[in-house]
Amino acid sequence: xxxxxxxxxxxxxxxxxxxxxxxxxxxxxxxxxxxxxxxxxxxxxxxxxxxxxxxxxxxxxxxxxxxxxxxxxxxxxxxxxxxxxxxxxxxxxxxxxxxxxxxxxxxxxxxxxxx
Amino acid sequence: xxxxxxxxxxxxxxxxxxxxxxxxxxxxxxxxxxxxxxxxxxxxxxxxxxxxxxxxxxxxxxxxxxxxxxxxxxxxxxxxxxxxxxxxxxxxxxxxxxxxxxxxxxxxxxxxx
Numbered sequence: 001x002x003x004x005x006x007x008x009x010x011x012x013x014x015x016x017x018x019x020x021x022x023x024x025x026x027x028x029x030x031x032x033x034x035x036x037x038x039x040x041x042x043x044x045x046x047x048x049x050x051x052x053x054x055x056x057x058x059x060x061x062x063x064x065x066x067x068x069x070x071x072x073x074x075x076x077x078x079x080x081x082x083x084x085x086x087x088x089x090x091x092x093x094x095x096x097x098x099x100x101x102x103x104x105x106x107x108x109x110x111x112x113x114x115x
Numbered sequence: 116x117x118x119x120x121x122x123x124x125x126x127x128x129x130x131x132x133x134x135x136x137x138x139x140x141x142x143x144x145x146x147x148x149x150x151x152x153x154x155x156x157x158x159x160x161x162x163x164x165x166x167x168x169x170x171x172x173x174x175x176x177x178x179x180x181x182x183x184x185x186x187x188x189x190x191x192x193x194x195x196x197x198x199x200x201x202x203x204x205x206x207x208x209x210x211x212x213x214x215x216x217x218x219x220x221x222x223x224x225x226x227x228x
Binding site for chain 1: 117119121147149151156157158159160161164166203205207209210211213214215216217218219220221
């Protein structure tokens with residue numbers, strides 16, 4: 001069984017540009033979570049999808065961030081326009097419905113560098 | 116004050132030693148307590164999770180939760196060089212509904228052969 005896959009693994013963009021991160025969850029996992037780790041800080045929750053619906057987006061930092069999960073399969077996280085403070089590692093995780101965050105599997109992360 | 120406090124280390128111990136990692140937290144509503152291992156440039160990998168207070172053992176790993184003290188621990192017995200990684204504690208309120216995890220900053224552990 002394939003794990004959670006994230007693309008790209010690393011992205012370097014200039015301030016003001018747009019970047020789209022993609023997450024392919026484990027097949028059959030209805031829960032999909034986005035987290036972010038800014039350098040020197042702890043991993044922080046961004047949002048949670050159940051299938052295609054946003055269950056909790058309380059961690060989204062501002063309206064420059066847009067997450068979608070069309071069809072309830074893969075998800076994208078778009079940052080537009082990117083700012084320097086958006087640099088960090090973005091993790092995606094997925095789990096079966098009812099297993100919540102306790103049995104979520106994480107992807108390898110996308111390292112975003114905004115210069 | 117952070118909801119979850121974790122000593123970032125680094126922590127270096129000789130191979131074969133017992134390792135003790137811990138976290139404290141302030142939110143008494145946390146019900147689920149997880150330990151993740153993260154190797155460099157990889158995603159967090161779930162090691163163990165515990166619901167509410169108590170102990171849980173899995174091979175060389177033992178997780179303890181003391182809700183009265185708001186303190187959780189992970190013990191690694193007979194530590195191996197392959198255990199060298201960053202260990203993250205994480206906590207959650209619910210497994211259905213409010214499912215976001217709150218992480219500690221992680222402790223970097225090195226096992227010296």
